[in-house]
Amino acid sequence: MTELLKNYVAGHWVAGRGDGSLLTDPVTGEALVRVSSDGLDLDAAFRFARDEGAAALRALSYGARAALLGEVVKLLQSKRDDYYAIALANSGTTRNDSAVDIDGGIFTLSHYAKLGATLGDAQVLSDGAPVSLSKDQSFNTRHVLTPTHGLALFINAFNFPSWGLWEKAAPALLSGVPVIVKPATATAWLTQRMVADVVDAGILPPGALSVICGSAAGLLDRIEAFDVVSFTGSAQTAAQLRAHPAFVQRGARLNVEADSLxxxxxxxxxxxxxxxxxxxxxxxxxxxxxxxxxxxxxxxxxxxxxxxxxxxxxxxxxxxxxxxxxxxxxxxxxxxxxxxxxxxxxxxxxxxxxxxxxxxxxxxxxxxxxxxxxxxxxxxxxxxxxxxxxxxxxxxxxxxxxxxxxxxxxxxxxxxxxxxxxxxxxxxxxxxxxxxxxxxxxxxxxxxxxxxxxxxxxxxxxxxxxxxxxxxxxxxxxxxxGGPGRAGGGEELGGLRALAFYHRRTAIQGPSATVAATAEHAAPYAP
CATH class of the missing domain: 3.40.309.10 (Aldehyde Dehydrogenase; Chain A, domain 2)
Known part of the structure; x- marks a missing residue:
């Protein structure tokens, strides 16, 4: 029987129950690997990412997190031939088309590593200059951006198993937000292998990056108020997601990239x-x-x-x-x-x-x-x-x-x-x-x-x-x-603009000295 790919959750590699879903070569029909998420302890997975992964990431500065992204880039570049072989077998793409996904994902990750380095030792972003709220200038306000106290769940499409992961994970991890990725089943092999390589190299803190291959059932039920979800797929599925209590009742953020003519x-x-x-x-x-x-x-x-x-x-x-x-x-x-x-x-x-x-x-x-x-x-x-x-x-x-x-x-x-x-x-x-x-x-x-x-x-x-x-x-x-209307209404990338989705903007009001002190160790948010 073909190999059953494991899921990485709560700091451990765990195999799902049952035979799972079979991934095949779209040209020859050859059986490749299987994936299953049945039986996973999703509560433990989300709790570990939200508590352990988030705490470890937020303890680092933007510059330190950027350095980790740089190490991930080096690792992925050293294993490009392995990824090309998987893309050929599982996606049926030519080498040039595989490069769009694989090298495109690595390039995007590299870009955010370089952007993050410019933010230095800061752990907070300052959004604009102080503004006085009083005639005598003694009482001011300033807006700051701080990493959301939650996790990022990515529900990705089948066409970009590499780029779809890294174009989302790069700004999330740079922001200090842990990632759980649920790749599309048909091409999950490449995503799973990339996550496995990063995990095995020990570059990121435990809980910073997790992967669940197979069904998405139950994932949204674990989303809490300060979590964020990014979905790429059909407008029909997006409409179902928007109606979920995670967004309607608990107010979690949802970014959608959907159909586009x-x-x-x-x-x-x-x-x-x-x-x-x-x-x-x-x-x-x-x-x-x-x-x-x-x-x-x-x-x-x-x-x-x-x-x-x-x-x-x-x-x-x-x-x-x-x-x-x-x-x-x-x-x-x-x-x-x-x-x-x-x-x-x-x-x-x-x-x-x-x-x-x-x-x-x-x-x-x-x-x-x-x-x-x-x-x-x-x-x-x-x-x-x-x-x-x-x-x-x-x-x-x-x-x-x-x-x-x-x-x-x-x-x-x-x-x-x-x-x-x-x-x-x-x-x-x-x-x-x-x-x-x-x-x-x-x-x-x-x-x-x-x-x-x-x-x-x-x-x-x-x-x-x-x-x-x-x-x-x-x-x-x-x-x-991203795009308005039918395209989902979401926004991704755009340089440092991508970090906004993983931060909370807050207006801090107080004495001028207090407001000034909030920005002493902040980097300017200047996308």
Whole structure:
């Protein structure tokens, strides 16, 4: 029988009861490992993290905690080959796609280690200067940020088992808040191995980092008032979480990153033959194919000037035809598998839904797979739709197909600008990211501000940054990650802004000398 991965809780490695859930290779179907959380003493797990882990972390300064993060970075870098092997087997990703997750997670952790070092020996953050509350200036107020006296529970998605852990854990641990991570079952192996390596190295205090693999049942029941929960997944599951007593009655914090119908807009001036046009086409294809389109930030809707619709469609088809799909162990393969056969079936259902009101411009179903059995492997080539009446469409603005699928649609340019494209992008009811491509950098600024109110991030590209731009779907730790409305309403990363979720902001009032003394050993909160 395959190995049963253990959970790390209350300072011990513990195996769950029963056979658990089987993790398989999405290309070959091979059985890999099993996970189970049945029978765990969750009360002891949460109590140990909240008491032992939190106390040990809060006793350290930001600088000391940052140094620990730096040691974790060194450890993870030394074991990258092991992580790549797990990603290949369990996620079916090419080496380049695995790097997005593995190296991206390590880079994010490294960034917070460096940020934390700038905070030095402080254990408190000072938010702004003192403000007088009296005419004679004798009675003042100042806002401070102190680490929350609880733990952080992460309920993560299947697509980023490394980055999804470290982009959340880095600011939490730097803040002095212990972490319990519940990775998505399908790809829990990589998360579990990374936690195991860190635990075995003894870098973090006991209780600072725990992992529970398997069912999430009972986890929210243990959440208390000063705990925080971060969830990445579907809007439907997020709605169920929001109704839990942990948040409704006990007032715990919840950060959600949910479904997102992200957009890319080709500006009016970016006509065929210009560099911005070519950059747009290249980016849409990249976002459709990186990690087989299994990114919460991937481009799902591409809006182009109506006169250029056919030209864009032809350019996209030409590029998509060059994408080789199949077993990532074959060096000629550029795009590997979806995470599982179940996800493959879900994506196929989404494709069928979009086909009800859009025409298929590139049919990945006709693309032969390389070294993969189509009856067994979760491999699916890109599918590009064209929706010629986006203002009348329903599925285009409501159905996110979490795979290598995107829809191309025209926008009205009769006004000579992109106002119709902005209106169509807003039909997504709140998105993580929108990108805009133009040869005119001033035009980009105007469109970005118009999109800002309904998007967590606006990524603008002109020819001058063709080589330096970081990519529509690439989440950088310096920039905000999250989005309003349908995207969940949450915020992550954004430099030191990420620390706010793990701190409590308090107004301290008193004599001017008292208020001044509260900041003597504080670092300024200047995100």
């Amino acid at each position: 992200n957009s890319a807009i080709l500006a009016v001036d970016a006509t065929p033959g210009t560099e911005a046009f070519d950059l747009f086409v290249k980016e849409v294809v990249r976002e459709m194919t990186v990690k087989s389109g299994q990114k919460c930030t991937a481009i799902r809707r591409a809006f182009v000037p109506a006169p250029h619709l056919d030209a864009v469609a032809e350019a996209l088809r030409a590029r998509l035809a060059k994408i080789t799909v199949g077993n990532p162990r074959n060096d000629t393969v550029r795009m590997g598998a979806l995470v599982s056969r179940a996800q493959y079936d879900t994506v196929r259902e989404g494709i069928a839904t979009l086909a009800q009101e859009a025409e298929l411009a590139f049919d990945g179903g006709q693309v032969p797979l390389i070294d993969a059995d189509p009856a067994l492997a979760a491999c699916l080539a890109p599918h590009l739709f064209v929706q010629r009446r986006p203002e009348q469409a329903a599925h285009l603005h409501d159905v996110e197909v979490f795979g290598p699928v995107a829809t191309l649609a025209p926008y009205d340019t009769s006004a000579g600008d992109e106002r119709d494209a902005v209106a169509l992008a807003r039909r997504g009811q709140g998105s993580l990211v929108a990108s805009v491509f133009s040869n005119d950098e001033t035009r980009l600024a105007r469109i970005a501000l118009e999109l800002a109110g309904t998007h967590g991030r606006v990524h603008t590209v002109a020819p001058s940054v063709a080589q330096s731009q970081t990519g529509h779907g690439n989440v950088m730790p310096m920039s905000l990650h």
